[in-house]
Amino acid sequence: MGDLALPHILPRVRDPRREVRKYANFLLALRARRAGAARVAHHPFDLTVDCATLCQLHCPYCAVGNSTIRRGRALMDAALHERLAADVAPDLFLAWYFSAGEPLLHPRLHEHLARTAGEEAFTVVSTNLSVPLPPARQEALLRSGLGMLSASVDGAGAATYGQYRRGGDFALVMDNLAGLARRKRxxxxxxxxxxxxxxxxxxxxxxxxxxxxxxxDMGLDLLEFFPGYALPPGTPGEQGVHPMTAPMPERPVSGPAYDAGLARRETLIQRLTAGQVAPTPGPANGPGDPRRCDWLYASGMIYPDGAFGPCCVATDADDDFTRLDAHPDFGAAWNAPAFTRTRAAFAAGDGSDRPEGADGMDGINGMGASHSGTGGAAGTVCDRCPLPVAQELQFVQKLRAILRNAPDWVVRILAAAPEDFFLPADHRRLPVELSALYRPEARALPQHPDVDPDVDPNVVPDALVLLRALAASHPDPELARCADILERGHA
Ligand SMILES: C[S@@+](CC[C@H](N)C(=O)[O-])C[C@H]1O[C@@H](n2cnc3c(N)ncnc32)[C@H](O)[C@@H]1O
Ligand code: SF4
Incomplete structure (x- = not known):
């Protein structure tokens, strides 16, 4: 999927203990990013778990489809997935089970999804759906706890579809999609x-x-139109498929799930921002505006062989940062030298190699064409970032979604000291949700409510109790500071 719908469709975490753990980790991620920390004590709150780096189709501008990717074809084994899930899934809000290939080519995908969804991470699969899906497999996928299945279907008929999805079977894809919708109902x-x-x-x-x-007609939950990346006719490297020339459709995202999402008023931020439309985030910050790459504090890419890459932009194996099996746990891998050097290089190079507008959305099909990197010398792919817009724009909708679902206690902590958690650029990126934090209603929340676990052991302890318990064993003292803010309104 694209993530335009995400701020509205991401469900809240239901289990209160899981919610506290995930938001505690999220607060630490924001603090580390704000500080430009090189070593981090939190986990990603978002992760791409690429279970299958192979594909049966040949989409012309896809590095997998046109075989230009420099990465081996592999399927993730169950043991690696289990190690990964046991370590990080409890901290994740989002897990993307696709990247450099076709995820449904992994025969046990539904088991991996179920494991991660069981920790209340919202799992997403993007698939070409051009694989035979017998009823039992459809049912296994539907029952797995999967959050969203996004079918890549670039045409409303076989003739147009086949021009980009080369090797795909339009009739099979539509049959699968209609079958999944019917079975789900x-x-x-x-x-x-x-x-x-x-x-x-x-x-x-x-x-x-x-x-x-x-x-x-099929009863789908969502429909999204997105401009496909392609080169204009006559450009070297063009593949016979060309950029759209019509204006974008008025409603690029639609469907009953989106409409229902827009109407949600479960949380304070949803209520305070009701009816406000978030503007499209503008181009990058200028000199003096602290610069980070969100990927290095929020997420990462895990490939089937355990390789750990920094982001979805650097897809070749030469650009990987480390391997999971070279470290005792995920936290150690995320603090491997390539990660710490790169975070440090961004912090050291704040804004210094960023000419005005360098990272704007003005490249082909919205892709920035500049080569703005860390601004320092990390000795990693990030020094020559292939797509600088990804550094600060790929997490906008994810951050909005997580903030919009935030429980009251998180709002209270963030509202007490927004500048401790957000970068100046976030005011441009997340204007609607951040302005809600400055409203008196956000600051005036009750300090910590209502329940006393000593009175009734079946009652879930309140967020402050849970946060204090997490902070007691967490290596990052920032968590205790967050608990202080929650208790006293300040650290
Ligand atoms: C590489 S694919 C892997 C997942 C799966 N095989 C699929 O096609 O959905 C990941 C995403 O890239 C998208 N994609 C492929 N070609 C693209 C293009 N030319 N422009 C923009 N997105 C593209 C796919 O539609 C999909 O959403
Ligand atoms: S179906 Fe997906 S992974 Fe396969 S070639 Fe097309 S875009 Fe690439």
Whole structure:
């Protein structure tokens, strides 16, 4: 999926203990990013777990499809997945089970999804869906706890579809999609959300209305149109598929799940921001505006062989930062020298190699064309970042989603000292949610409510008690500071 819908469709964490753990980790991530820390004591709150680096299709601008990726073809084994999930899944809000290949080619994908979803991480699979899916496999996927299945279908008919999804079988894909929707209804499930994701190119841009009608007929939860990356005719390297020329459709995201998401008023931030439309985030900050790459504090890429890459932009194996099996645990791997050097280089090079507008959205199809990197000398791919917009714009919708679901106690901590958690650039990136933190209602929350676990052991202790318990054994003293803020309104 793209993540435009995410701020509205990400469900709240239901279990109060899990919610406290995930948000405690999230607060530490914000603090570390704000400080420009080189070593970190938190885990990612978002992770890509790429279980299958192979694909049966040949989409022309995909590095896997056109075989230009420098990475081996592999499937993740169950033992590696279990080690990973046991270590990090409890801290994750989001887990993306796809990147450099076709995830449904992994025969045990549903088991991996179930493991991670069991820790209330919202799992997402993007798939070409051009694989035979017998009823039992459809049912296993639907029952796995998967949060969203996003089907990449770039056409409303076989002729247009096949121009980009080379080797794909349109009839099979639509049959699978309709079957999943029907079965999901029969099983009475709310999740996974079923999305049709349609990349727009010059050759299929006239099919927007047809796709809308078909998505409604099938009873899909979401439909997203997104400009497909392609090169204009005659450009060296162009693959016979060209950028869209029509304006973007008025509603790039639609569907019943999106409408329901817009109406949510479960949390304070959702209520305080009701009806406000978030603007498209603008271009990068200028000199003097502290610079980080969000990926290095929020997320990472795990490949089937245990390789650990920094982000989805650096896809070749030469650019990996380390391997999970070279370290005793995930935290040690995330603090491998390539990670600490790169975080330090960003902090040292704050804004220094950033000419005005260098990282703007003005490249081809919205891709920035500059080579702005760390601004320092990390000796990693980040010194020559292939897509600088990714550094600060790829987490906008994820951050918004997590903030919009935040329980009252998190709002209280953030509202007491927003500048301790957010970068100046965040005011431009997250204006709607951040402005809510400055409202009197956000600061005036009760200090810590209502329940006393000593009175009734079945009652979940309140957030302060849980946070203090986590802080007691956590290596980062910032967590105790967060608990102080929650208790006293200040550290
Ligand atoms: C590399 S694919 C892997 C997942 C799966 N095989 C699929 O196609 O959905 C990851 C994402 O890249 C998208 N993608 C492929 N070609 C693209 C292009 N030219 N422009 C933008 N996104 C593209 C896919 O649609 C998918 O959402
Ligand atoms: S289906 Fe996905 S992974 Fe396969 S070639 Fe197309 S975009 Fe790439």
């Amino acid at each position: 029969q099983m009475g499930l709310r999740f996974p959300l079923l999305e049709w994701r349609f990349l727009l190119f010059a050759h299929n841009q006239h099919e927007v209305d047809a796709a809308r009608a078909m998505a409604t």
